[in-house]
Structure formats: C-alpha cells, structure tokens
Amino acid sequence: MKRKALVLFSGGQDSTTCLYWALKKFGASSVEAVAFDYGQRHRIELSSAKKIAKLANVPLTILPITTFSKLGGNALTGKLEVKNSGVEKNGLPNTFVPGRNLIFLTFAAAHAYKVGIHDLVTGVSEADYSGYPDCRQNTINALARSLSLGMDFPVKIHTPLIKLSKSKTVMLAKKLGALEVLAHSHTCYNGKRPPCGRCPACKLRAKGFLEAGIKDPIH
Amino acid sequence: MKRKALVLFSGGQDSTTCLYWALKKFGASSVEAVAFDYGQRHRIELSSAKKIAKLANVPLTILPITTFSKLGGNALTGKLEVKNSGVEKNGLPNTFVPGRNLIFLTFAAAHAYKVGIHDLVTGVSEADYSGYPDCRQNTINALARSLSLGMDFPVKIHTPLIKLSKSKTVMLAKKLGALEVLAHSHTCYNGKRPPCGRCPACKLRAKGFLEAGIKDPIH
Numbered sequence A, B: 001m002k003r004k005a006l007v008l009f010s011g012g013q014d015s016t017t018c019l020y021w022a023l024k025k026f027g028a029s030s031v032e033a034v035a036f037d038y039g040q041r042h043r044i045e046l047s048s049a050k051k052i053a054k055l056a057n058v059p060l061t062i063l064p065i066t067t068f069s070k071l072g073g074n075a076l077t078g079k080l081e082v083k084n085s086g087v088e089k090n091g092l093p094n095t096f097v098p099g100r101n102l103i104f105l106t107f108a109a110a111h112a113y114k115v116g117i118h119d120l121v122t123g124v125s126e127a128d129y130s131g132y133p134d135c136r137q138n139t140i141n142a143l144a145r146s147l148s149l150g151m152d153f154p155v156k157i158h159t160p161l162i163k164l165s166k167s168k169t170v171m172l173a174k175k176l177g178a179l180e181v182l183a184h185s186h187t188c189y190n191g192k193r194p195p196c197g198r199c200p201a202c203k204l205r206a207k208g209f210l211e212a213g214i215k216d217p218i219h
Helices: A011-024 A044-056 A068-074 A100-115 A137-151 A166-175 A178-185 A201-214 B013-026 B044-058 B067-072 B100-115 B135-152 B168-176 B180-184 B198-214
Strands: A005-008 A032-036 A060-064 A118-120 A156-158 B005-008 B031-037 B060-064 B119-121 B154-160
Touching: A005 A011, A005 A100, A011 A032, A011 A044, A011 A118, A011 A166, A011 A178, A032 A044, A032 A100, A044 A060, A044 A178, A060 A100, A060 B067, A068 A100, A068 B060, A068 B100, A100 A118, A100 A137, A100 B067, A100 B100, A100 B135, A137 A156, A137 B044, A137 B100, A137 B135, A166 A201, A201 B013, B005 B100, B013 B031, B013 B044, B013 B119, B013 B168, B013 B180, B031 B044, B031 B100, B044 B060, B044 B180, B060 B100, B067 B100, B067 B168, B100 B119, B100 B135
Parallel strands: A005 A032, A005 A118, A032 A060, A118 A156, B005 B031, B005 B119, B031 B060, B119 B154
Antiparallel strands: none
C-alpha cells in the first residue's frame, strides 16, 4: 500500500513549505493536512489554511481545541484573566501553553491513526530563535516514540525544516514550486493583510526572503 | 521547597485511590487534582470528582477538551456520526480516541508547569485487561521523557496502581483510609447510582471487592 502523509498545517509560511515538501515526497493524492482551531488571535490564519489546502488540492481537517484558553488563564478558578501586559512573573506571555506543540502532534497522530496514516510532517525549526523546547529534534524523537507505543501504531514525524534558517526555507519553497502559493500564507502577528511589515513575524519573514534574494509574493 | 503532586482525577475508584496515595506520599496541602470535561457520557463522573476532591480537601481544576468528539466522529466533515452499533470496522468503538491518555497527561503536565508541580500521578494499570497501550509503563516512561524535553521542565509520572489487580487496589485503598470516600466514586457505565451491577465496570469493581474480602461502601 502506498504511504500517505499528514501535514500539520497552520496556513503559515513554514507549514505551507512542508505541505509542498510532502506532496513531492509522498506524491499528489497521498497527502492530507490538519489544522487546529484553538482560539488563535487572528481567524485569517484558518482562512489562509483553507485557501492554500484548496490550491494544493489537499484534504484539510480542522480540529477544535478549547483547552488552551483555560490553561493559559487562571485554570484554578476557571476564569481566564486577560491581563493588559500579557506577561506573567516568569516572563512568558500569560497565554503561553508549555508543550503546546506536543498537543498538536498528539491530536494529529490520533487523527492519523483513524485514517491509517503513519507519517506526520511538521514545520518546526531549531534554526531560528524561538525558545520553544517542543520544537527541538530530541523532543520530536521522544514524542514519536511515546505516540508509537501509546497507540500501538508506528508513527514517524518528519521535520524537513528543522535545520533550515528562514532564508533556506524560502529557497526550499522556491525549489518545491511553492513560492506562488506563499502569497496566500499568513505571517503577520497583527493579522494584517497586506502584512504590517513591522511586527517580529513580518520582519523575520522579510529577512528570510531578503537573504534568499527572492521577492516575497505576498507583496 | 516541598514537592507537590498533581493527580489525574476522574472521580472513579482508581484515581480516588491515587488521590489518597498522593496525600500520604506528598502530604496534605501538597496535592492538587485535575479532571477533564471531555463530553463523557455521564456527567455524574464530574460530580463524583468534585465531591471527593472536596471531602479530601484537595483543590480540583477541571479542564475542558472538545477535540475528542471531532476525532471520534467523522473529523473530515466535522459531523459526529453516532452509530447505533458503536463499533467501527477495526472492532474499536467509534468514539475511541487512540492515545487519549497521552492527551490527558500532556494537558495535565501543561497545567502542572503553570503551577510549578513536577510530579504527576495517574491510576493506569497493566494488570486488568483493558487493551489500551497508552496505559502501559513503557508508554508512560516515553511520555515523561517527551514532556520533560518538550517543556524543558522535569516531569515525573507516578503510576502506583500499574501492577495491581482490582482486588489489590481495593486493599491499597483500605490501607490508605480511602475506603469510606469510595462510596462517592463513580464506576457504572450506565451512569446509575446506586450502580446497575450488571455492566462490565460494575462487575469488575464487584469482583475486586469480593476477592479482597472487603464490603464496597457504595452499597
């Protein structure tokens, strides 16, 4: 039987590149995508995901996660306190959910099990500073092991971008023929379209395209 | 600083025994509990959890999980198909979510991180037949490793019942002084109180008490 892959898909630049990486590796009609509706600040993310999945002709499953807002807030009383500063004592944003990526991958793996897919693809990277330990290769390896054991179902997690800088990711996207569709990917933290160009996400994206010497089709 | 523990708590017999195990090991006022509201068939489970946590004087956090129903049903269309037979081609119930215990433990770990607790306690057991690979010790070990790496925060998962038969668990509950409170624990699959006595869960519970030679306080 032909192997199929499930791509964790956010509608952003990195997971869009992963989607096209998977299409190349596993073949058209052998790729599915999963996105999460977890109360992200900008609904435009999910619109981008839907649009790109349609352009790539890839079935997209959207799974809801309501738990993060409870975890991000004051879970003990069940009341979510939205602080203006948005920062807790430990310096992390008060909506920060540790190990969030583990949850995404575990739900994705449960869905993959249901549809008989053993190969997951995620766009995590160790190269650009993020500070998130759940984006590191050793975490991903340990998780693949616990998922495989816990579901009694072999799970492989592919991380094609793990060692790539943003500019290398841009070059990979070009090589895979994914440049054009990146016009629809969402990056801006301020949820702006066209992107604000001033937030950290916009700046990182611009730097990647600049260093790659490629024009960002989003403009 | 004194170590604290977070018990994964369902209001059932096993997790109630774990709650008292943790109170003995970590000390009163060093134990918290977390329960999950995931659309379980019988709301009486959560009522039991609240009642027992109150009796044990343990703070209880209830976290919502809405994702299971989407995963259990037809996730592609988003419509949950409740089949009368309740069984899919692979012989598993169509509401079965593989690796569900991994999700519970990962959300619990995220909450534990937020409140600075490194020790989780879960009532999983390899002794009684369940067929769930996410209840085995090797899965739990792999998960503890991926959680510790993924949150950059050491997580220990205690499994005090892992090798205990149901009757041994009853004897442990007695030794820990948890027998009386088991009158409020919920077991019956049919959501009955007093319990129906005929469902597999009621039968397993009755067998455990019978073999331990102890009267079940639920009656």
